[in-house]
Amino acid sequence: MxxxxxxxxxxxxxxxxxxxxxxxxxxxxxxxxxxxxxxxxxxxxxxxxxxxxxxxxxxxxxxxxxxxxxxxxxxxxVARRGVPQSRQLHFLLARGREAFDELFPGMSDELIGAGAVAADMQAAVNWNFAGHRLRKAESGLIGIGLSRSLLEFxxxxxxxxxxxxxxxxxxxxxxxxxxxxxxxxxxxxxxxxxxxxxxxxxxxxxxxxxxxxxxxxxxxxxxxxxxxxxxERLRIQLAYQTRSYSREPEDLAADFGSVYAPYPEQTRSAAINAVAVDRFMVVLSTCGGEDLPAREEAMVEFAESVGGHDIAEVIRTAPPLTEPVLMRFPExxxxxxxxxxxxxxxxxxxxxxxxxxxxxxxxxxxxxxxxxxxxxxxxxxxxxxxxxxxxxxxxxxxxxxxxLTTSGDMQFAHVEGEPSAEMLEMEEYFQRYREAAANDAVLTGALLRVFNLLDEPSRLSEPDLRARVLQATGRATAPSS
Ligand SMILES: Cc1cc2nc3c(=O)[nH]c(=O)nc-3n(C[C@H](O)[C@H](O)[C@H](O)COP(=O)(O)OP(=O)(O)OC[C@H]3O[C@@H](n4cnc5c(N)ncnc54)[C@H](O)[C@@H]3O)c2cc1C
Incomplete structure (x- = not known):
């Protein structure tokens, strides 16, 4: 031995x-x-x-x-047993793309050469938060849609x-x-x-x-x-279901993807992302314990229920390449x-x-x-x-x-844990921020920089952005913390 x-x-x-x-x-x-x-x-x-x-x-x-x-x-x-999440939709944030390029020079080009899709995270994605679609514009924030297995390989x-x-x-x-x-x-x-x-x-x-x-x-x-x-454990009871579809040039008018994020009044969410030139992944998810639909008709209804008509259209018309794969993420x-x-x-x-x-x-x-x-x-x-x-x-x-993730999750009734007064105040500000960002490319760009881990969330409370939120929503905001 x-x-x-x-x-x-x-x-x-x-x-x-x-x-x-x-x-x-x-x-x-x-x-x-x-x-x-x-x-x-x-x-x-x-x-x-x-x-x-x-x-x-x-x-x-x-x-x-x-x-x-x-x-x-x-x-x-290809997916493997020890990494069950590899069958689920994955994308690389703009900061992640930079970090992988620092560790492995030329990595993003190599991934793109192998079929991954790079896109401007503001210009090519339809971001929907609580009924507000964020303003699209060129931002230089380049993320990558790809299969998790391709990145690992x-x-x-x-x-x-x-x-x-x-x-x-x-x-x-x-x-x-x-x-x-x-x-x-x-x-x-x-x-x-x-x-x-x-x-x-x-x-x-x-x-x-x-x-x-x-x-x-x-x-x-x-x-x-x-x-x-x-x-620290935060029980979010997330159910996540991904299915791959064939991607035609006319699908989603060639957009990279759409996201319909959950919010306290809507625990369902849906997203679609190009993960290869010829492939989309659609993910439907719920938090709080609701089951996900596995049959096509019900999946279409689910996507419609969050306002994702573009996603419903893809589910209805694009040839599926895989079965839906469910994964639970309790906490x-x-x-x-x-x-x-x-x-x-x-x-x-x-x-x-x-x-x-x-x-x-x-x-x-x-x-x-x-x-x-x-x-x-x-x-x-x-x-x-x-x-x-x-x-x-x-x-x-x-x-x-x-x-970022836990303060968002703590707004949901099913998630235990008391958000602090500061968190509640920030969340109230963010609601108004998202409302204002629907018509403001600068606010949208700043928000997406935070989500892409390029800037700290405190950037969103700086006076220049706070003034834009105030102007758009017509209400005074609490002073920046
Ligand atoms: C549904 C879902 C979707 C996600 N989407 C995204 C996304 O879009 N973007 C993103 O950036 N991240 C995403 N993530 C997170 C991402 O998958 C992980 O953060 C990332 O894979 C890093 O994981 P890891 O390497 O730490 O661990 P893992 O990927 O879990 O790998 C652990 C490895 O350790 C091995 N192992 C375990 N125990 C032993 C042992 N005792 N001896 C030897 N080997 C062992 C396993 O075989 C495995 O290879 C998602 C996660 C989930 C669950």
């Missing part, structure tokens, strides 16, 4: 790429020395978007990076070309290894499916948990005597590792394992890429105290997307 990575790596489903030892040695020697963390080997648990982005970041700093996934990783862009192909990186598939990480005084994670115990072994110990200087919403990281740490990280979860007094060095948590947002806002993949950029900048500064520095900086990064 192999119990060291070197032996483990020689067998099973392992892709090992040739390494230019001289080139790597030079790069890494300059990074070691005065720093506390040895940078020989990093392990990433999970080869999905967050894990692959983390591996990209670590590949600049570690001699070897091993990414382990329990799934067989397909040789083409393209990123994976890039990551496998990085000399330090090895992908190990069909292998389950079972728990963490720690040093005798429990101060540092020193590796993982993992089991390859091929031999059904009890598990092999794999040493590492750093372990990054990118195993998604269902991470067992908290349980592993608890078993080692650490406290569970405090969790958003944020794990607050930054609030723990005691946490082992050598262990980080990223992606959905750290924070998993209401998917209607389309933020998860963007945040995963931003966390990888953050990790790179922290490793560039120094290696000491990495866990503490990462979790507190990541918490700052997560505040905006988390607050």
């Amino acid at each position: 192999p119990d060291r990575l070197s032996e483990f790596g020689e067998i099973g489903h392992v892709r090992r790429l040739p390494v230019c030892a001289q080139q790597r040695g030079a790069a890494h020697r300059s990074l070691r020395g005065s720093m506390g963390l040895s940078r020989q080997h990093a392990i990433v648990i999970g080869a999905s978007i967050a894990g692959l982005c983390a591996a990209r970041a670590l590949s600049e700093f570690f001699e070897r990076v091993t990414v382990i996934d329990r799934d067989e990783l397909p040789a083409e862009p 393209t990123v994976r192909s890039r990551v496998t070309q990085l000399p330090p990186v090895t992908l190990v598939e069909r292998c389950d990480v079972m728990d963490l290894l720690v040093d005798p005084d429990l101060r540092r994670v020193t590796g993982v115990r993992a089991r390859r499916h091929a031999d059904g072994s009890v598990g092999s110990a794999l040493d590492a200087d750093l372990v990054v948990d990118a195993s998604g919403r269902g991470t067992r990281g908290a349980t592993w740490l608890e078993a080692l005597g650490y406290q569970r990280a405090p969790e 958003s979860i944020r794990r607050r590792y930054e609030q723990l007094d005691r946490f082992p060095e050598g262990y980080l948590v990223v992606g959905d394992a750290l924070c998993s947002f209401n998917p209607l806002y389309g933020q998860g993949m963007t945040v995963a890429a931003l966390e990888a950029l953050l990790l790179m900048s922290l490793l560039r500064e120094q290696a000491d105290d990495l866990a503490h520095r990462f979790f507190s900086a990541a918490s700052g990064l997560l505040d905006t997307p988390w607050n």
Whole structure:
């Protein structure tokens, strides 16, 4: 039974790429020395978007990076079992497109070359909020519609070309290894499916948990005597159903998509997005527990009921390419590792394992890429105290997307939790903002910059925009906070 990575790596489903030892040695020697963390080997648990982005970041700093996934990783862009959301509609926000291009230069061009669709998020999308259609205009906010599988496949192909990186598939990480005084994670115990072994110990200087919403990281740490990280959970009871349709040039007058967002009086929502030149994805969703229709006639009615006549038209006339696929997303979860007094060095948590947002806002993949950029900048500064520095900086990064989604969700009667007076005041302002944005391209552009994670929400309360809202709605607004 192999119990060291070197032996483990020689067998099973392992892709090992040739390494230019001289080139790597030079790069890494300059990074070691005065720093506390040895940078020989990093392990990433999970080869999905967050894990692959983390591996990209670590590949600049570690001699070897091993990414382990329990799934067989397909040789083409198709959905896989360990990532059930890959059959659902995904799009990349403008900030996400930039972040993926920073991590993987030329990535958006590569995606577009492979069939993804780039579009101006203001000029080519019909945004509908509480009966108000936002004003269209060229904005330069370029998002990407694509299948989740295409993005993961393209990123994976890039990551496998990085000399330090090895992908190990069909292998389950079972728990963490720690040093005798429990101060540092020193590796993982993992089991390859091929031999059904009890598990092999794999040493590492750093372990990054990118195993998604269902991470067992908290349980592993608890078993080692650490406290569970405090969790924030918001029960939104979202049901999500995606179906793909053939896309003809005349569909939606060649628009990229339409969104009919939910609001407290309407818990249903619908959206359509071009995810390839010849393919749309339609998503119908409810929050609060209502079931979704699976039959075509009822789907048309559902889309009509939210005002989505364009979406209803596509459901009625376009040839479907798949069956409707349902997914439930009961709650958003944020794990607050930054609030723990005691946490082992050598262990980080990223992606959905750290924070998993209401998917209607389309933020998860963007945040995963931003966390990888953050990790790179922290490793560039120094290696000491990495866990503490990462979790507190990541918490700052997560505040905006988390607050955006949760403050919106807390307006719904079925969501528990009292919105603060400040939240209620902001929501009242946003209602008026959206009303005004229907006739104002500047207000719409500013709002979409916030949704695309390019600007902070506080931008929307600045005097120039507040004055436009006041002028359009004819009522005074509360002073900016
Ligand atoms: C319905 C839905 C729609 C969404 N739409 C969007 C969107 O439009 N835009 C957007 O940016 N984001 C969207 N998201 C979020 C996005 O899918 C995720 O944020 C993103 O995929 C990052 O996930 P991850 O890599 O952290 O985890 P995951 O994708 O969940 O991957 C976890 C990986 O870890 C592996 N794994 C788990 N446990 C182990 C173990 N013990 N050992 C080995 N391997 C293990 C799994 O096999 C898997 O590969 C959506 C999410 C949902 C649910």
